[in-house]
Amino acid sequence: MPAPSITFAGLPSGARTAIEAEIGSILRVEDVSTGLNSSLSALAHTADGAVFLKGLRSDHRWVWTQQREADINPYVTPLAPRLLFHVIAGGWDLLGFEAIDGHHADYCPGSPDLPKVTVALRELASLPCPDIELRLAEQRLADYVADPADAEAFAGDALLHTDWNNHNVLITRHGAHLVDWGWATRGAAWLDPAHWIIWLIAAGHTPSEAEGAVALLPSWKSAPPRAVNAFAYASGNLWEEIAGSAPDDWTRSLLDAARLWQQHRKDRS
Incomplete structure (x- = not known):
């Protein structure tokens, strides 16, 4: 809530x-x-x-x-x-x-904001993870995987934002800026591109197009396909829990996007 x-x-x-x-x-x-x-x-x-x-x-x-x-x-x-x-x-x-004078990122296909967001993903991946208390990705997603052992694939030492709601990404002429770091997490570097994929699908991209948007990111290239499959499965379950029995339009769009990607990964396996 x-x-x-x-x-x-x-x-x-x-x-x-x-x-x-x-x-x-x-x-x-x-x-x-x-x-x-x-x-x-x-x-x-x-x-x-x-x-x-x-x-x-x-x-x-x-x-x-x-x-x-x-x-x-x-x-x-x-x-x-x-x-x-x-x-x-x-x-x-x-x-x-x-205060940042910018607009919320537009994730729709063809948006000029998309390259700026990928640059921000690169910059974030280059930052060292600070030695402060952070949530652990493998713990946050442990309840949503098919097998508890699958969550270990999400562990890592990268600093992750994890909440790629387009309202958390402000676009200026200088680039993309990330706000709302309350759910910052330590985990595998490819997880932030994976989180973004669901938002891209919700904005109108096909699952293949969304994966293509992150394909050149070094952090995504390191993602083991089985681990990505496990994340897609966990994300579908997570958004089902968030949606509950009476989701609003916003939550429904994310749930539908997560299910689409989950099915896409299943079909490819």
Whole structure:
């Protein structure tokens, strides 16, 4: 379930005061649509520019993702926006990032954004995985594989983003920037291209076209076919769980994409 949303004005006064103590007087605020992992999502405009704010209640079950983003930020800039502050006040856990003036990536076939996203995937694959607490890919997917031993193929020492929702990829004239690192993971390097494939299929690519979009990435070339098959199988099961018995249109599109890829990999085996 997504985190319940709140406007900046709806925050307790103590939380708003703590934010202004970090960035100065706020002249105006643009509340923006929140993602699944954040309750607060807003652009705060000050005399010095704009700051992107995100936050969760301090007692929310996903609040650990806020700390994860704060911990990982020094290792992933400038691919990600720079973290300006992390404060806990008024019962809220709050992050402030430099604002990026860009648009959400378009994953549709023929989109000019696609080459920029593949460059970002290359850049991410070149970053060393920091020695901080991260989720492990083999553990995150262990409940969704056909055989528990299959999950071991997902283990590795690469830093992974794992959430390639196009709203987490901002496109500027300089390239693609990745936001929302709360689910950063340590695992096999080919997993991020594999995660992206499902989003590409949901955007209108055939499974073959989606695999072709990542075919030249060095990290993808290292992927053992049987391990990719196991991931496609696990992804179908994962999205079935997320969809539940009454999926909305957005979740249904991802579930359908995961099933299409799962069947594609099965047909090739």
